[in-house]
Amino acid sequence: MIAEAGHAALWLAAVMALLQFTLGALGLSSRFKNFLPSTAPTAVVQSVLACISFICLIILFVRSDMSVLLVATNSHSDKPMMYKIAGTWGNHEGSMLLWVTILGIGGATVALFERALDIRTKVATLAAQGVIALGFYAFLLFSSNPFTRINPAPANGQGLNPLLQDPGLAFHPPTLYMGYVGMSVAFSFAIGALVTRDVGPAFARAMRPWILGAWIFLTIGITAGSYWAYYELGWGGWWFWDPVENASLMPWLAATALLHSVTVLATRDSLRAWTIMLSVVAFSMSMIGTFLVRSGILTSVHSFAVDPTRGGFILILLALYIGGAMALFALRIGTVREGNRFEAVSREGALVFNNLLLSTILVVVLVGTLYPLALEATTGTKLSVGAPYFNSVAGPMALILMVGMAVGPLLKWRYDKSKAVLERMAVPILLAALATLLIAIFVGPTAILPLVGLVVAAGVAAASIAPLWKRNLRRTPLFTWGMVIAHLGCAVSIAGMAADSAFTKEALVAMQIGQSQKVGPYTVTLKNISEIPGPNWSALDAEMVVQKGDSAPFIMHPQSRTFRDPPMETSESAIATAWNGQLYLVVGIPTDNSGYPIRMWWKPFVTLIWLGGILIALGGLLSLIGRIDRDLFRGFRSFGRKEKLA
Amino acid sequence: MKRVWLWAPFAIFITLIAVFAAGLINPSDRVVASGLVGRAVPQFALPGALDPAAGLSNQSFGDGKPKLLNVFASWCIPCVAEAPALMQLKNQGAEVVGIAVHDRPDALQKFLSENGNPYSAIGDDPQSRTQIAFGSAGVPETFVVDGSGIIRHQHVGIITPDDVPIIMAKLRAVE
Amino acid sequence: MKRILIAILLGMATPMGAFSQTNYNNVQLPDPEQERKAVELMETIRCVVCQGQSITGSNADLAADMRGMIRERIARGEKPEDIRKWLIQNYGEWVSFKPQMGGNSAPLWLLPLLALAGGVYLARSRFKNRRG
Numbered sequence: 014m015i016a017e018a019g020h021a022a023l024w025l026a027a028v029m030a031l032l033q034f035t036l037g038a039l040g041l042s043s044r045f046k047n048f049l050p051s052t053a054p055t056a057v058v059q060s061v062l063a064c065i066s067f068i069c070l071i072i073l074f075v076r077s078d079m080s081v082l083l084v085a086t087n088s089h090s091d092k093p094m095m096y097k098i099a100g101t102w103g104n105h106e107g108s109m110l111l112w113v114t115i116l117g118i119g120g121a122t123v124a125l126f127e128r129a130l131d132i133r134t135k136v137a138t139l140a141a142q143g144v145i146a147l148g149f150y151a152f153l154l155f156s157s158n159p160f161t162r163i164n165p166a167p168a169n170g171q172g173l174n175p176l177l178q179d180p181g182l183a184f185h186p187p188t189l190y191m192g193y194v195g196m197s198v199a200f201s202f203a204i205g206a207l208v209t210r211d212v213g214p215a216f217a218r219a220m221r222p223w224i225l226g227a228w229i230f231l232t233i234g235i236t237a238g239s240y241w242a243y244y245e246l247g248w249g250g251w252w253f254w255d256p257v258e259n260a261s262l263m264p265w266l267a268a269t270a271l272l273h274s275v276t277v278l279a280t281r282d283s284l285r286a287w288t289i290m291l292s293v294v295a296f297s298m299s300m301i302g303t304f305l306v307r308s309g310i311l312t313s314v315h316s317f318a319v320d321p322t323r324g325g326f327i328l329i330l331l332a333l334y335i336g337g338a339m340a341l342f343a344l345r346i347g348t349v350r351e352g353n354r355f356e357a358v359s360r361e362g363a364l365v366f367n368n369l370l371l372s373t374i375l376v377v378v379l380v381g382t383l384y385p386l387a388l389e390a391t392t393g394t395k396l397s398v399g400a401p402y403f404n405s406v407a408g409p410m411a412l413i414l415m416v417g418m419a420v421g422p423l424l425k426w427r428y429d430k431s432k433a434v435l436e437r438m439a440v441p442i443l444l445a446a447l448a449t450l451l452i453a454i455f456v457g458p459t460a461i462l463p464l465v466g467l468v469v470a471a472g473v474a475a476a477s478i479a480p481l482w483k484r485n486l487r488r489t490p491l492f493t494w495g496m497v498i499a500h501l502g503c504a505v506s507i508a509g510m511a512a513d514s515a516f517t518k519e520a521l522v523a524m525q526i527g528q529s530q531k532v533g534p535y536t537v538t539l540k541n542i543s544e545i546p547g548p549n550w551s552a553l554d555a556e557m558v559v560q561k562g563d564s565a566p567f568i569m570h571p572q573s574r575t576f577r578d579p580p581m582e583t584s585e586s587a588i589a590t591a592w593n594g595q596l597y598l599v600v601g602i603p604t605d606n607s608g609y610p611i612r613m614w615w616k617p618f619v620t621l622i623w624l625g626g627i628l629i630a631l632g633g634l635l636s637l638i639g640r641i642d643r644d645l646f647r648g649f650r651s652f653g654r655k656e657k658l659a
Numbered sequence: 660m661k662r663v664w665l666w667a668p669f670a671i672f673i674t675l676i677a678v679f680a681a682g683l684i685n686p687s688d689r690v691v692a693s694g695l696v697g698r699a700v701p702q703f704a705l706p707g708a709l710d711p712a713a714g715l716s717n718q719s720f721g722d723g724k725p726k727l728l729n730v731f732a733s734w735c736i737p738c739v740a741e742a743p744a745l746m747q748l749k750n751q752g753a754e755v756v757g758i759a760v761h762d763r764p765d766a767l768q769k770f771l772s773e774n775g776n777p778y779s780a781i782g783d784d785p786q787s788r789t790q791i792a793f794g795s796a797g798v799p800e801t802f803v804v805d806g807s808g809i810i811r812h813q814h815v816g817i818i819t820p821d822d823v824p825i826i827m828a829k830l831r832a833v834e
Numbered sequence: 835m836k837r838i839l840i841a842i843l844l845g846m847a848t849p850m851g852a853f854s855q856t857n858y859n860n861v862q863l864p865d866p867e868q869e870r871k872a873v874e875l876m877e878t879i880r881c882v883v884c885q886g887q888s889i890t891g892s893n894a895d896l897a898a899d900m901r902g903m904i905r906e907r908i909a910r911g912e913k914p915e916d917i918r919k920w921l922i923q924n925y926g927e928w929v930s931f932k933p934q935m936g937g938n939s940a941p942l943w944l945l946p947l948l949a950l951a952g953g954v955y956l957a958r959s960r961f962k963n964r965r966g
Binding site: 356582601612 | 857859860861862873877878880884886887888890891893895898926927928929930931932933938939941942943945946949950953954956957960961962
Binding site: 290293294297301304308310311312321324325328331332335336339340342343346347383386387389390391395 | 685
């Protein structure tokens with residue numbers, strides 16, 4: 014019954030999406046003006062129906078209802094409850110349902126809370142949302158119905174990929190999807206504004222919270238995904254430039270650029286066409302990301318649920334939405350009045366510099382990810398593009414961008430004097446020089462990129478706090494705090510990356526029980542090896558005693574797990590976190606009698622990478638609260654004040 | 660002129676879509692092909708997997724007689740499925756030599772007695788060094804080597820009964 | 835799904851052979867400078883079995899054997915780039931994560947450069963001409 018109810022709710026939601034589009038599109042023509050107000054309620058109803066459908070699917074997974082094909086193929090009755098629930102979106106159909114559900118909620122939020130924007134632009138935005146949702150409903154209903162039944166029902170189900178049985182799964186995909194969907198709302202705003210030619214500060218302010226929100230979720234998603242890969246894959250790496258990782262990085266890069274350009278549009282009414290274009294690009298990157306992950310046309314460490322036929326459907330949606338938007342852009346943007354021009358040495362100038370570099374880095378990632386595909390399609394030659402390319406091309410650009418990030422916030426809007434800027438930069442420059450000196454004295458010769466990374470991080474950290482100097486901290490707006498913390502987060506993250514690549518100590522050894530090995534400041538002894546049974550796996554568990562100098566020893570337990578359903582081996586790394594880094598231990602299954610293969614890493618300050626990510630997201634959050642407070646509610650508040658005066 | 664440039668994003672996007680479509684319609688076969696096809700057998704010398712004296716080396720090739728070189732292992736499940744086809748090839752007059760990767764004599768002996776032994780010689784490659792030298796990315800793989808010791812063809816994956824005449828033809832063609 | 839199946843088959847196909855001589859598949863070279871060179875190369879060599887990873891981050895046997903082979907060759911004094919060339923000769927360009935400059939990988943550098951140039955051109959038109 015529940016499956017049928019969920020299926021029915023999905024159909025009804027699709028009908029509502031169609032209605033939302035039709036009413037909106039008609040309402041925009043002068044003949045059917047009275048349809049305008051009815052668009053918003055349909056968006057709300059659509060989102061409620063999508064939520065009902067998604068909840069039905071969760072219930073089916075929780076109950077392990079094996080008569081539903083999706084549950085039978087992706088769940089197992091012995092699986093822990095948390096992974097049963099997470100299993101709902103750990104597969105293609107479920108994750109697409111999650112997609113439309115979040116999309117629906119996004120549309121409903123616009124419908125309910127967006128008040129500053131002209132009603133015609135708002136309705137055009139909702140109509141665009143309706144079209145996007147409709148495509149995904151069609152996708153679900155016609156080619157990936159999550160509620161299909163099977164007869165006879167199997168007893169236990171096939172289980173979930175062991176690598177996906179992890180708290181990370183419960184968290185990672187929904188976070189990225191919220192980011193993707195947030196970009197779709199920004200995209201819809203751009204379409205709405207193109208349709209009504211209403212591109213200006215008001216539009217920028219209406220769109221900004223969505224970009225910020227999406228950007229926060231993308232940041233959290235990438236940070237969490239990176240940490241997940243770090244401890245799950247068991248090789249100490251935190252970023253592999255893998256196609257799936259790049260697919261999540263590209264929307265983030267576009268969103269970051271958009272976030273900065275929309276500020277120029279909101280504050281100075283400039284970069285109109287560029288901001289519209291970027292919102293289209295940002296959403297197209299989200300869809301390309303979904304396409305790359307789901308179609309599996311690129312080989313990846315992380316792709317688990319791939320299906321080329323479904324990739325075709327996403328590709329068609331991608332072509333229709335983004336192709337349509339690009340065509341609309343070409344047709345309409347010529348009629349949108351050009352915004353203001355500005356001086357080179359100014360806040361606007363710095364933000365343009367930011368956009369230029371972020372866009373170029375985006376092109377680097379996009380080209381590097383897709384070039385092997387293009388080359389094989391055209392010439393049949395197989396080529397690999399990996400970390401050496403991305404690090405050597407995007408790395409230096411990112412560092413130049415960081416320098417721009419240090420200077421930018423210290424510039425005034427409209428016009429600034431170069432000399433004054435240099436004076437403001439004195440302390441950060443001094444700090445960077447000091448960092449260089451310290452590294453030269455205490456560390457000695459280091460690879461060039463990590464060295465520059467550390468130096469730039471020191472300078473940027475100082476410069477990012479500089480906008481708070483000589484300010485009354487209590488009266489500093491929340492979004493300024495947000496910017497400061499987010500920029501500081503970038504410095505912290507870069508410092509972590511540089512420290513990891515410059516100072517990591519590695520020990521790969523074959524150990525017998527009782528043997529010891531030094532890695533960094535630690536001495537690690539293999540004390541015992543035992544077999545441990547788990548709910549659906551059995552593990553080779555290593556008991557390792559770790560001691561640093563004379564301090565009290567502690568015990569770590571890396572494991573090598575062998576899963577039964579489906580059969581697979583994974584390494585469970587053991588990680589000990591100290592204030593100044595992480596000790597990372599992995600045990601493997603011996604292939605000969607020389608001992609247990611054990612990998613150890615001492616990674617100084619590696620945690621800063623993710624701490625920086627969290628700071629960036631936190632900065633975004635503060636900014637979001639500050640912006641909502643000022644952009645959306647200022648109107649009401651001043652209205653209330655006037656009333657009081659009267 | 661400016662009007663035309665406004666269509667540039669659209670054009671770039673369509674190119675992207677074309678690349679994606681090409682990737683979907685004609686997906687990569689994901690076969691890692693050896694670069695040694697058309698070149699001489701690389702230098703190697705392996706002791707015999709069963710009888711250390713009866714080994715395999717690049718000297719074993721180039722004696723005027725074309726050979727099939729089968730890279731396999733007793734622990735490889737697809738290799739069991741391939742065994743009858745190899746026997747068929749041998750019975751049709753092909754000379755088959757083998758490289759056993761990561762294997763042990765007892766396990767190999769058991770594998771051969773259960774599945775038949777089409778090999779005139781088997782080299783023991785305990786650490787895949789020779790497999791890597793041949794540009795082979797897995798087991799089973801089979802190389803067609805002509806009489807002068809030049810690798811003429813690589814067959815990735817198991818040889819099915821349908822492949823037998825094709826391989827035979829390749830072998831005859833280089834005689 | 836197919837990928838998972840392959841992984842399972844490979845996992846089941848793990849040999850239990852016993853070799854007595856030290857092999858460097860999972861053990862570092864005693865000389866740190868040689869080890870650094872070896873790791874630097876290994877990080878850019880693609881595992882031919884698993885496809886998505888470099889051989890430094892793979893549990894596959896063939897990847898482990900390649901690590902051992904690279905370490906032995908570096909220890910013998912071979913240059914990393916010569917080993918890369920040899921591997922490319924055996925497995926094609928695909929095996930190296932580091933595309934060589936020029937040839938069919940030129941667009942990797944030209945396209946971003948083109949984008950940057952286009953961006954600079956676009957941005958220039960937004961600035962006021964102070965002299966004008």
